[in-house]
Amino acid sequence: MIRWKAACFVLAVLLVCLGGCVLPPVEIAAQFAVSPSSGVSPLVVTFDASASHITEGVISSYAWDFGDGTTGQGMITAHRYAVEEERTYTVTLRITDQHGNQAAAHQSINVSPSPVASQAPRIEFVWPFHYDASGDDAANLNDEYFALQNKGDQTVDLSGWTVSNERGVTYQIPSGTSLLPNAVLYIHSGDGSNSDTILYWNAIAPVWNNDGDIAFLSNREGLIVAIYPYYPC
Helix, strand or coil: CHHHHHHHHHHHHHHHHHHHCCCCCCCEECCCEEECCEEECCEEEEEECCCCEECCCCEEEEEEECCCCCEEECCEEEEEECCCCCEEEEEEEEEEECCCCEEEEEEEEEEECCCCCCCCCCEEEEEEEECCCCCCHHHCHHHCEEEEEECCCCCEECCCCEEECCCCCEEECCCCCEECCCCEEEEECCCCCCCCCEEECCCCCCCCCCCCEEEEEECCCCCEEEEEEECCC
């Protein structure tokens, strides 16, 4: 009987110990730095989440919401913001560990519109902006094109003006190109013989992203005079 009581006592002690041995909760914290946090459009911002940490385990994913409808991945990433009026974007970082534990952090990015050249000629992007060529875009570059129109009342010399996309791929309008009032100039991504109304980018690959892009028109001084964002329906 004594031995049975001793065994019961030892078992009770073990149960108390096991019940009281509670592991501390896993602490996971999302933190990130931005550079810069504000500026003039188009603004390229770098996001660095290397300060995020976890007490046990590893961070398996870094998911970014840039606040403008786009997302990203990775501990360090960058994003380009382009606006026509001042905007503030809330950027969210969400980290996840190998067990599914998550944490989030938020910061704001302020983007101001780019200064437009004073008394700038009224050259604008107009429809059609044919960013999606028929069939294979790479095999049909000349079906990828856009149009510029002179909305002013004076002829504009476009020599040295540039058009670029959101990734910074740039085309320089050749010397001697002028646009009469109300006239329209078409620029195709492929190659061909330039004329007064049609130019060719001579690109070796598609220029415009079918999932959405931003076109920037800049004058010879590098000042942005027109912006054309588009998003597929």
